[in-house]
Amino acid sequence: MFSSALISAILQNFAIRAVIYRKSRIMSTLTGTHVIVIGGTAGIGLAVALQAVASGARVTVASSSPARIESAVKTIQTSSPSTSKDMIHGEQLDLSDPETYKEKLDKLFSSAAAKQQVTHVVYTAGDRIPITPIESLTLDDIQVAIKMRMIAPMLVVQTAVKYLPRSPASSIILTNGAAAEKAPPGGWSPTAFLAGGLKSLAKALAVELKPIRINVVQPGVVDTGLWDFMGEAKGPAMGQMAQASLTGRVGKPEDVARAYMWLMTDSFVTGTTAQSDGGYFLV
């Protein structure tokens, strides 16, 4: 009847189709969702936006610099040429003045929601980490430190819940720092204070805002523009961090972005801090 070559070709065809089907199911896990990434124009946030679009989401990225927004939108569009350009938006949001947070966040969310119901909110915006020894810490240093790492995340959540469906399919993901576990010596106390608190904040809000899910990603050292202030010292510092890591390297934004993807797509996880840090704290 059928030759063994024909049967083998049919089976091979089925196997290839099964792989394509499984891959398309994995890649489209965010289809129908709308993800806002505040801080999504560079570093970790941009990597989250890229992966979310590749997984089928509509994405709105927001940050303060119009040039960065334009460049990020182009980068995302180029990375997913088959995605309609209409699915990728950029909005300006400058978080340098807490007095304006409420008004600006409302504007961002209402503009995004007019395009499509918002489903997930990712907060990765961050300015330069303040490193000041306790002896010389001023009130101004503390006020600067809390702006984008305490006041902004809280007001992002307060605004987001007005727009998210009350469902475990909705989630908010905040971004923490490794100082929550182990602060390097020499001036990391404000960051450690805030990072420790953010984990507790997520737990409290997960209870208060149920069934909307609130989670945190806590990256180890990731090679992004956040460290550019170090100038020529950045390369050697990254090399030292790589040696101290169990994986023999520092993180890439796309590594850590996978933790955000997990927290968006697993509707059973809330109040959790996901660490992506190369095992840095085990040694």
Ligand SMILES: NC(=O)c1ccc[n+]([C@@H]2O[C@H](COP(=O)([O-])OP(=O)(O)OC[C@H]3O[C@@H](n4cnc5c(N)ncnc54)[C@H](OP(=O)(O)O)[C@@H]3O)[C@@H](O)[C@H]2O)c1
């Ligand atoms: N990289 C690491 O090693 C590492 C490790 C642990 C934790 N983290 C934390 O992860 C978060 C993201 O870090 P990253 O490495 O991805 O940093 P990044 O590459 O410097 O990106 C920071 C993002 O925040 C935005 N941003 C900065 N100031 C802003 C403002 N005033 N208003 C609105 N948006 C603003 C930036 O865009 P604009 O310039 O356009 O505003 C950019 O999109 C930060 O909170 C950081 O502390 C990073």
